[in-house]
Amino acid sequence: MQIKDAVIAITGGGQGLGRAMALLLARHGARLALIDLNEEQLDKTAAECQSLGADAHYFQADISQEAAVELTFTQIVSTMGRLDVLVNNAGIMRDGLLVKMKDGKLEKKMSLEQFNSVIQVNLTGTFLCGREAAAIMAEQGSGLIINIASVSRAGNMGQTNYSASKAGVSAMVVTWAKELGRYGVRVAGIAPGAIATDMTAQMKPEALKRMEQWAILGRLGEQDEIAHSVQYIIENDFYTGRILEIDGGTRV
Known part of the structure; x- marks a missing residue:
């Protein structure tokens, strides 16, 4: 698929x-539909894209809410005429141990609210956005859905909720690819390792160093390296049903 003039929706796009x-x-000339909960950040990113000559619009929505997602994708098609690509990128983290012990006694348990809050955004939100995009693309006879997973999908200490959500997101890639291929719709995933973001920049130096050492390359990934992977999947029409691991050879 050519990126130029393609209508591409990105959740967590702000x-x-x-x-x-x-x-x-x-x-690269894409027409962008940016979806996020934070309107201020959406407006800023849309303006940056427009300054690069792109046709960019933003849609404020809570992707964990079915009605909001249905309305958003209706508005995207109404505003932009079609939908060629969805990047299911939005996600949150609320890390914690399943149980925390001190001196042989239970000190804390992961709450159901802590678990569900991550599942609702990362997994339910991905499902809802993927479903709405799939319905549009199947009728068009073409399209691409990219789910952003994580190396944590294999299981990571302190991330029961996050790992479970990303394992589910990864399973959706294979399931949807098998279901939607007959309609000309590809589905793929990207599993990033530890990436340099505003969040990692605020971490304690010792924690940051530990994350860097997980990767064979001995550094955090760059955001543009993940973005480039999105470009690759869009442009490679034979890539579907697979998860592209961009993690610097992470070994946790």
Whole structure:
């Protein structure tokens, strides 16, 4: 698929990885539909894309809410005429141990609210956005859905909720690819390792050093390296049903 003039929706498009993806795709002439909860950041990123000559619009929505997602994708098609690519990028982290012990006694448990809050955004939100995009693309007879997973999908200490959500997101890639291929719709995923973001920049030096050492390359990934992977999947029409691992050879 050519990026130029393709209508590409990005959830979590106002900041972080979503912003990096949007700017890279804007430089290649994409028409962008940015989805996020933070309107201020959405407006700023959309303006940056427009300054690069791109047709960019933003849609404020809570992707964990079905009605909001349905309305958003209706508005995208109404505003932009079609939908060629969805990047399911939005996600949150609320890390914690399943149980925390001190001196042989239970000190804390991961709450159901802590677990569900991550599942609702990362997994339910990905499902809802993917479903709405799939319905549009199947009728068009073409399209691409990219789910942003994580190396944590294999299981990572302190991330019961996050790992479970990203394992589910990864399983959706294979399931949807098998279901939607007959309609000309590809589905793929990207599993980033530890990436340099505003969040990692605020971490304690010792924690940051530990993350860097997880990767064979001995450094954090750059946001543009993930954005470039999105570009690759869009442009490679034979890539579907697979997860592209961009993690510097991470070994946790």
